[in-house]
Structures are given as C-alpha cells and as structure tokens.
Amino acid sequence: MEKKLSKKTLLKSFHNWYYGHLTCFSQEHMQTFGYLCAMLPLVEELYQDEDEKAKAMNTYTAFFNTEPQLGTVVVGMTAGLEEARANGADDVDDETINGLRAGLMGPVAGIGDSLVVGTVIPILLGIALGMSTGGSPLGAIFYMVVWNLFAYFGMRFLYFKGYNLGAKAVEFLIGAQGEAIRDSVSMLGGIVIGAVSATWVGVKTSLTLYNSAGEPYLELQKKLDEVFPGILTAVFIIICWFLMAKKRLSPIKVMLLLVVVAFVGVLVGFFDPNLVY
Amino acid sequence: MEISWLQAILLGLFACLSSMPGMGGTSIGNYTLGRPLIGGLVCGLILGDINTGILVGCAMQIVYIALVTPGGTVSADVRAVSYIGIPLAMVALSSYGLNAASTEGAALATSFGTMVGTLGTVLFYGTATINLVWQHIGWKAIEKRQYRRLYLVDMGLPWISHFACSFIPTVIMCKLGADVVELIKTALPMDGIAMKTLFTVGSLLPCVGIAILLKQIVRNAMDFVPFLFGFVLAASLGINLVSATVVAGMFAIINYKIKMLSVRKAEVAVEEEEEEI
Structure with missing residues (x-):
C-alpha cells in the first residue's frame, strides 16, 4: 500500500521547524535539533517498526545549518524524500538525503542571508521607521504584522513547494528567474537603504573658521551641503563599507575605529555635539 | 525614572x-x-x-x-x-x-x-x-x-x-x-x-x-548608484521613506523586466537552434 503523509502531519512538521529550528542553538550542532523535531512527526507516521524509525531518525542527526526562513524549502524536500523512501524507492538512501542537505545548506544560506535578512527585513524596517517618525507606534505595528505574515506564509509556501516539487523547488531559487528577482529586489533594497541613511543618519561637522572681526567666513557643513546634501554621511558610510568589505575589518573593529575618529574629531573641533544641560 | x-x-x-x-x-x-x-x-x-x-x-x-x-x-x-x-x-x-x-x-x-x-x-x-x-x-x-x-x-x-x-x-x-x-x-x-x-x-x-x-x-562601484539614488531622493528632493519605496519599486520592476527579457531571448535562441538540428 502506498504511504502518503497527511496534511495534518506535514503541517505539524512545518510548525515544529517554524518555531523550533533555532530554539536549542549551539555552536556545535546549530539547527540539527530543530531539524530532528521537524522530521519526527513524519517518521512517526511513515514507520511503525521501531528499527525503521531509528534508521530514519539517524539520517537527520547529521549537522544542519542554513538561513532558516529560506531553508524551509530543504525541510520540505526531505519530507518528500522520506515519503519516497518509506514507499520503497531504491534510489533514496541516507546518502541521497544528506548529500542534498549538505549541498543546499551553503547556497540557500547565501541567498537567504542577502535576500531575507539583508533586503526584505531592512526594507520593511525602513518603511516602518518612516511611519514611526516622531515616536508613533504605527511603524512598529506595521512591521510586526507585515513581517510575520510574510515569514509564516512564505515559509509555509516554501515547505510545501519543497515537498511537492522536490529538487525542482530550488531551481526557482537558483535559476535565471530567481536571479532576476534577486537582482531586482536588491536594487529596491539599495534605493530604500539610501533613503533610510539620508533620513536617519546625520554626520555633521561643526568646523567653522572666523575672520579677524570674529565673523564666520567658512561654515564647512553649509559649504558641503551646497555640493551634495548629506555628503559627510554618505562618505562615512562608504568608508565603513570599504573597511569591512575590502579591508575585511570586523564591525566591532570599525566601531572602535569610529570611537577614535570621534575623539580626535572632538579634540580638533571637527565634531561638536553642542551639548547643554 | x-x-x-x-x-x-x-x-x-x-x-x-x-x-x-x-x-x-x-x-x-x-x-x-x-x-x-x-x-x-x-x-x-x-x-x-x-x-x-x-x-x-x-x-x-x-x-x-x-x-x-x-x-x-x-x-x-x-x-x-x-x-x-x-x-x-x-x-x-x-x-x-x-x-x-x-x-x-x-x-x-x-x-x-x-x-x-x-x-x-x-x-x-x-x-x-x-x-x-x-x-x-x-x-x-x-x-x-x-x-x-x-x-x-x-x-x-x-x-x-x-x-x-x-x-x-x-x-x-x-x-x-x-x-x-x-x-x-x-x-x-x-x-x-x-x-x-x-x-x-x-x-x-x-x-x-x-x-x-x-x-x-554592493559588489562593485556600480552597485553604489542605487544607494546614492535613494540618498538623493531623501536628502536632496526631500521625499519620505514610504514614497521612496514606491519609486524604488518602479525601478525594481523595470530591472526585472529587462533581466527576464534577456532570459527569454536566450531561451528562444536555444529553441531555434534545436529546431535547426
């Protein structure tokens, strides 16, 4: 008799992954336990025999870590593969399953980190920041609702895509259309982040030169803004990017460097926050 | 407090x-x-x-x-x-x-x-x-x-x-x-x-x-252009974040259409070649 996973079991597996993929995180096993919890309902439904259960569960004790939102597609795919194995498919064994998992971990993490964490979340946060200007809770509520609907239904979609399509599911991600979507979304992200920086980041100099009569004849900030509004902010961001992307400095080192820059800048009068009680 | x-x-x-x-x-x-x-x-x-x-x-x-x-x-x-x-x-x-x-x-x-x-x-x-x-x-x-x-x-x-x-x-x-x-x-x-x-x-x-x-x-200098474009939208033109996102979306759609056009062209070219054979 053909074994077929019920929708209820698949949903239980998905929910276990959705909630539990990182709850028991450690540097050593990362998402492995989350994966085991996602596979358990499936294994329990597919196999009655304890030895078969053990064999199936042992497959998923192999290390797993990827970008968890997009990585849902991998969990869905293995659900489909496990079903095929329970039905006696010859070409599905531990090696196929773990080969697939290990092979997809890296690319999915790379795409997921830049697409979800590096683009979608910042865009949503950018819009939310705009809505929360002046201290209104509206933006925060907007982000909470939109992001969670996106994450839940997006991951659910990916899980079932993976389950139904198997290996074809990832073609969508790494194929030509996926590439075009990624490229366009990252362009959208770039523009929004530019607007976010101009709106929310303000690097300003207080450097002013006075003539003998005590009147200012050079207010550097004013002059710079005539050239390109917000140029100091843009320059500082690009320098930080250069240090991290090209010089491979860690964010913490760059932050420490900025402390030094700020200290020197205050000493020479380039920066002055003009504090008053 | x-x-x-x-x-x-x-x-x-x-x-x-x-x-x-x-x-x-x-x-x-x-x-x-x-x-x-x-x-x-x-x-x-x-x-x-x-x-x-x-x-x-x-x-x-x-x-x-x-x-x-x-x-x-x-x-x-x-x-x-x-x-x-x-x-x-x-x-x-x-x-x-x-x-x-x-x-x-x-x-x-x-x-x-x-x-x-x-x-x-x-x-x-x-x-x-x-x-x-x-x-x-x-x-x-x-x-x-x-x-x-x-x-x-x-x-x-x-x-x-x-x-x-x-x-x-x-x-x-x-x-x-x-x-x-x-x-x-x-x-x-x-x-x-x-x-x-x-x-x-x-x-x-x-x-x-x-x-x-x-x-x-950003992978090369050209990728800075969308970022600077967004920066200009907000800093020089004073467009708010939600509106900037709409403008950015327009550009993303154009970019997607252009990318897909070249993908289709390639597909058509392959099909024609196959027909000739």
Whole structure:
C-alpha cells in the first residue's frame, strides 16, 4: 500500500521547524535539533517498526545549518524524500538525503542571508521607521504584522513547494528567474537603504573658521551641503563599507575605529555635539 | 525614572523570547521582538512611555538595520540591545533631561545601546554553550530511541539557558541601571571631552549598520548608484521613506523586466537552434 503523509502531519512538521529550528542553538550542532523535531512527526507516521524509525531518525542527526526562513524549502524536500523512501524507492538512501542537505545548506544560506535578512527585513524596517517618525507606534505595528505574515506564509509556501516539487523547488531559487528577482529586489533594497541613511543618519561637522572681526567666513557643513546634501554621511558610510568589505575589518573593529575618529574629531573641533544641560 | 521589579521582570521575559537563539522562535522572537524598533514599543509599553520608547528604538534600529548572523557569529546581541540597552537609554534620557526626539537624545541612545549590545554578545555565547548540555541529553535520547524527548530538548530545556543568560542579566542591569547612569552623570560632565566623544560616536555608529547592509548588496562601484539614488531622493528632493519605496519599486520592476527579457531571448535562441538540428 502506498504511504502518503497527511496534511495534518506535514503541517505539524512545518510548525515544529517554524518555531523550533533555532530554539536549542549551539555552536556545535546549530539547527540539527530543530531539524530532528521537524522530521519526527513524519517518521512517526511513515514507520511503525521501531528499527525503521531509528534508521530514519539517524539520517537527520547529521549537522544542519542554513538561513532558516529560506531553508524551509530543504525541510520540505526531505519530507518528500522520506515519503519516497518509506514507499520503497531504491534510489533514496541516507546518502541521497544528506548529500542534498549538505549541498543546499551553503547556497540557500547565501541567498537567504542577502535576500531575507539583508533586503526584505531592512526594507520593511525602513518603511516602518518612516511611519514611526516622531515616536508613533504605527511603524512598529506595521512591521510586526507585515513581517510575520510574510515569514509564516512564505515559509509555509516554501515547505510545501519543497515537498511537492522536490529538487525542482530550488531551481526557482537558483535559476535565471530567481536571479532576476534577486537582482531586482536588491536594487529596491539599495534605493530604500539610501533613503533610510539620508533620513536617519546625520554626520555633521561643526568646523567653522572666523575672520579677524570674529565673523564666520567658512561654515564647512553649509559649504558641503551646497555640493551634495548629506555628503559627510554618505562618505562615512562608504568608508565603513570599504573597511569591512575590502579591508575585511570586523564591525566591532570599525566601531572602535569610529570611537577614535570621534575623539580626535572632538579634540580638533571637527565634531561638536553642542551639548547643554 | 526608576525601573520597578515587576517592570524589570517583564523586560527579562521579553529578553528570553527575543534573543538569537530565542524562545519566541526566529520569526517572532529574533526578527520581530528582537528588532530595536519593536523593542522600543515593548519597552515603552512596560515603562509607560511609548513615545520615548519608539524614539529610542528608532535611533538604535539604524545601527542594527542589517544584523546578519552568518554561520552563527554575532557582532551584537539583540536581547541586550532591545531589553537592556533601550530601558537604560530611556533612564539616561530622563536623567539628563534630554528629549528623545532631539539629535542629542538619539545620539545618547545609540551610544548606550551599542555599548550594551556589543557587551551582550557574551550572553549569546553563554546561551549557546549551556544549550550543549541539553543537546547531550538529546543524543542520549536518540540512542535510547526515546524520540519524543527531543521536543523537550529543543523547545523546553533551553528556557533554563535563557533564565541564566537572558532573564537574570536583564533584571539585574535594569535594576542597577538608574544608579549607574547617575554615577556616569556625576563622573563625566556634559561639556567634557568624554561626553562629547560619546555623543559623536552615537551619530557615527549608524554608518556601520548601513555599511554592513551595503556589504550584502554592493559588489562593485556600480552597485553604489542605487544607494546614492535613494540618498538623493531623501536628502536632496526631500521625499519620505514610504514614497521612496514606491519609486524604488518602479525601478525594481523595470530591472526585472529587462533581466527576464534577456532570459527569454536566450531561451528562444536555444529553441531555434534545436529546431535547426
């Protein structure tokens, strides 16, 4: 008799992954336990025999870590593969399953980190920041609702895509259309982040030169803004990017460097926050 | 402004839910409750000043707009930023009598939050290390084929790690916070070099956050153009963030159509070749 996973079991597996993929995180096993919890309902439904259960569960004790939102597609795919194995498919064994998992971990993490964490979340946060200007809770509520609907239904979609399509599911991600979507979304992200920086980041100099009569004849900030509004902010961001992307400095080192820059800048009068009680 | 025990306990609870690896799961915990903007709303609700909470949250959100954790390495801990940094910044603002909506207020909040966030990475490694104990129990359970215990290991026992590494540190820091802020205030006068540097650093730090994000999308100099375009939209043309997103969306769609056009062309070319053969 053909074994077929019920929708209820698949949903239980998905929910276990959705909630539990990182709850028991450690540097050593990362998402492995989350994966085991996602596979358990499936294994329990597919196999009655304890030895078969053990064999199936042992497959998923192999290390797993990827970008968890997009990585849902991998969990869905293995659900489909496990079903095929329970039905006696010859070409599905531990090696196929773990080969697939290990092979997809890296690319999915790379795409997921830049697409979800590096683009979608910042865009949503950018819009939310705009809505929360002046201290209104509206933006925060907007982000909470939109992001969670996106994450839940997006991951659910990916899980079932993976389950139904198997290996074809990832073609969508790494194929030509996926590439075009990624490229366009990252362009959208770039523009929004530019607007976010101009709106929310303000690097300003207080450097002013006075003539003998005590009147200012050079207010550097004013002059710079005539050239390109917000140029100091843009320059500082690009320098930080250069240090991290090209010089491979860690964010913490760059932050420490900025402390030094700020200290020197205050000493020479380039920066002055003009504090008053 | 004093933080009561009840308020500190509530903040501690949210710290448990929100961290990366948090008990709220990744979507709700890390990516929703852990974002400083949302943390600002939650802290504002708990401490009874939503407006200040959101303003502080917004200021800190810029620094952490793209908190990507590739391979589980973190440069800042969201639970520390959102549920220790924001409450302390709110206490500091009220102690200094600064308005959170002002540039100085935002700079103070940013410096405080980033300092706490960077120190908070200790909490991240602490949680992940304690989780190793539960995972050890998990492996034993797999050996004995008691698979149901995996749920306890993945979703139950890590609460203990969080009690030690999220709850207790948050409660203690929030209770001590007011005194520490008072201490800093008397030790470092506002017009001194140290405070000026602190505030200047606060205005420079968001550049690092934006740069981390740009690292994801900028590969060569050309990729800076969308970023600068968005910058110009906001800085020179004064377009707000929501509208800028619409403009950005238009460009993204155009880009997608062009990309897909070349994909289709290639497909057609391949088909024609096949026909000839």
